[in-house]
Amino acid sequence: MSANSKEIRSEESKVGTAPEHVVDVHRVGSEAPRAYIVGIASSELCKEEARELLDELRGLADTLGLEIVGESLVNLREKTPSLLLGSGKAQEIADAAEAAGADTIVFDHTLSAVQQRNWEKLSSKKVYDRAELIIKIFASRALTKEANLQVELAQLQYSLPRLAHSYDDLMRQRGGRYGTKGSGEQKIELDRREIERRIHEIKDELEAVRKERTVQRRRRERAAVPRAAIVGYTNAGKSSLLNALTAANVKAEDKLFATLDPTTRRIAFAQGQTLLLTDTVGFVRNLPHGLVEAFRSTLEEAAQADLLIHVADASDPKVDTHIATTLQVLGEIGAGEVPRILVLNKIDLVHHESVEDFLARYPGSIAVSATLSQGLGALVDRIQDALTSGMKGLTLRIPHAQYHLVSLIMREGTVLEEKQEDDATWLRCRLPERLEWRVKDYIIAPDA
Numbered sequence: 001m002s003a004n005s006k007e008i009r010s011e012e013s014k015v016g017t018a019p020e021h022v023v024d025v026h027r028v029g030s031e032a033p034r035a036y037i038v039g040i041a042s043s044e045l046c047k048e049e050a051r052e053l054l055d056e057l058r059g060l061a062d063t064l065g066l067e068i069v070g071e072s073l074v075n076l077r078e079k080t081p082s083l084l085l086g087s088g089k090a091q092e093i094a095d096a097a098e099a100a101g102a103d104t105i106v107f108d109h110t111l112s113a114v115q116q117r118n119w120e121k122l123s124s125k126k127v128y129d130r131a132e133l134i135i136k137i138f139a140s141r142a143l144t145k146e147a148n149l150q151v152e153l154a155q156l157q158y159s160l161p162r163l164a165h166s167y168d169d170l171m172r173q174r175g176g177r178y179g180t181k182g183s184g185e186q187k188i189e190l191d192r193r194e195i196e197r198r199i200h201e202i203k204d205e206l207e208a209v210r211k212e213r214t215v216q217r218r219r220r221e222r223a224a225v226p227r228a229a230i231v232g233y234t235n236a237g238k239s240s241l242l243n244a245l246t247a248a249n250v251k252a253e254d255k256l257f258a259t260l261d262p263t264t265r266r267i268a269f270a271q272g273q274t275l276l277l278t279d280t281v282g283f284v285r286n287l288p289h290g291l292v293e294a295f296r297s298t299l300e301e302a303a304q305a306d307l308l309i310h311v312a313d314a315s316d317p318k319v320d321t322h323i324a325t326t327l328q329v330l331g332e333i334g335a336g337e338v339p340r341i342l343v344l345n346k347i348d349l350v351h352h353e354s355v356e357d358f359l360a361r362y363p364g365s366i367a368v369s370a371t372l373s374q375g376l377g378a379l380v381d382r383i384q385d386a387l388t389s390g391m392k393g394l395t396l397r398i399p400h401a402q403y404h405l406v407s408l409i410m411r412e413g414t415v416l417e418e419k420q421e422d423d424a425t426w427l428r429c430r431l432p433e434r435l436e437w438r439v440k441d442y443i444i445a446p447d448a
Ligand SMILES: Nc1nc2c(ncn2[C@@H]2O[C@H](COP(=O)(O)OP(=O)(O)O)[C@@H](O)[C@H]2O)c(=O)[nH]1
Pocket: 059, 062, 232, 233, 234, 235, 236, 237, 238, 239, 240, 241, 282, 345, 346, 347, 348, 349, 368, 369, 370, 371, 372
């Protein structure tokens, strides 16, 4: 059966809002920031790898809603303390960014506070490094209390070593909520202590949240509509797949808003079944050490889904490693048992044989091209199978006195149709077979 015959309707809904502590420059004004991105190859990082990382940085910037207006890949021979690059090269880049109309420069390399400040002076633009960009993305995607705390912790830990060197700049540009503008050693010392105090506080709060959560997790009342989360590396094509499946286009809308909130869409299948599909925060190749926990807790909530759609990039030479890492992390955040579909995307970019190889290596996986809408029919079939396997279709009439059974069905099954009658709830639903006995007295008819 093809995707067309299923008639996929789509409707967008947005879940969650950006957390309060994201004082984000990107929200100011309605224009997307125009970014010039700079990759760095060096003796430690060959040009090819630097190019891959730069591609990823572009994806990250895109996730955050930046418009990329230009890029450079620089071959760094010797790092300089003031600008990282030699002054001639630095000026060249600043000029290129200016010519491209950029208002922001993003480096695919860690910048010290001094380097960042010097770059901002040299270019009269906002300047970020990779870690800061990633922190901003996590902050925009953190939904749970724990994720928000983890991200705040990462932000504070990131800013602490940069504090002494560029106190004024940091507070002015980073929109920190700790203290106002000021200068002098004493003030820096006060703020350092304030930040350290807050770091301790967050760690305590995190511990408390974790204790609570082990009880709550997964036990949360599930919505009647099943949820699927799209997971995988940045640039694998998660957003493209979401778009292709819902046949809607994020980019056409208010992109700033769309990308600052985790995007969840509703897919309605022809049979009347619906599914909420969430695009999750992507895995990153060289995730800075201090951001690992923030990443995990940001992914965690979304990964507590009924189904995971794991997208891998066929054109990426490291695809196997990425799949293994993704599976490992999913296991570690308690999502290892969630049913999964492995999707090999971008098959239009690789040879037919390597797709065949992949499918043989990962039995049950599905090959697609999100941008060319190839293979989506098979994927939709698989999604529907996964949602309904082990489920039995039933039509029920449950007296209001037995309302707890309605709650049970909403929690454990899928409600396809629901009508309130005077003394009962009429339901057409799918319920795991193991629970059928609980409702057997109220079955009107088995369903297809
Ligand atoms: N050739 C090709 N490019 C794709 C495909 N799917 C996604 N892309 C491109 O890969 C890049 C990353 O896609 P995106 O959906 O943003 O990835 P995400 O970071 O996982 O959300 C974009 O430039 C897409 O246009 C595909 O099936 N074929």
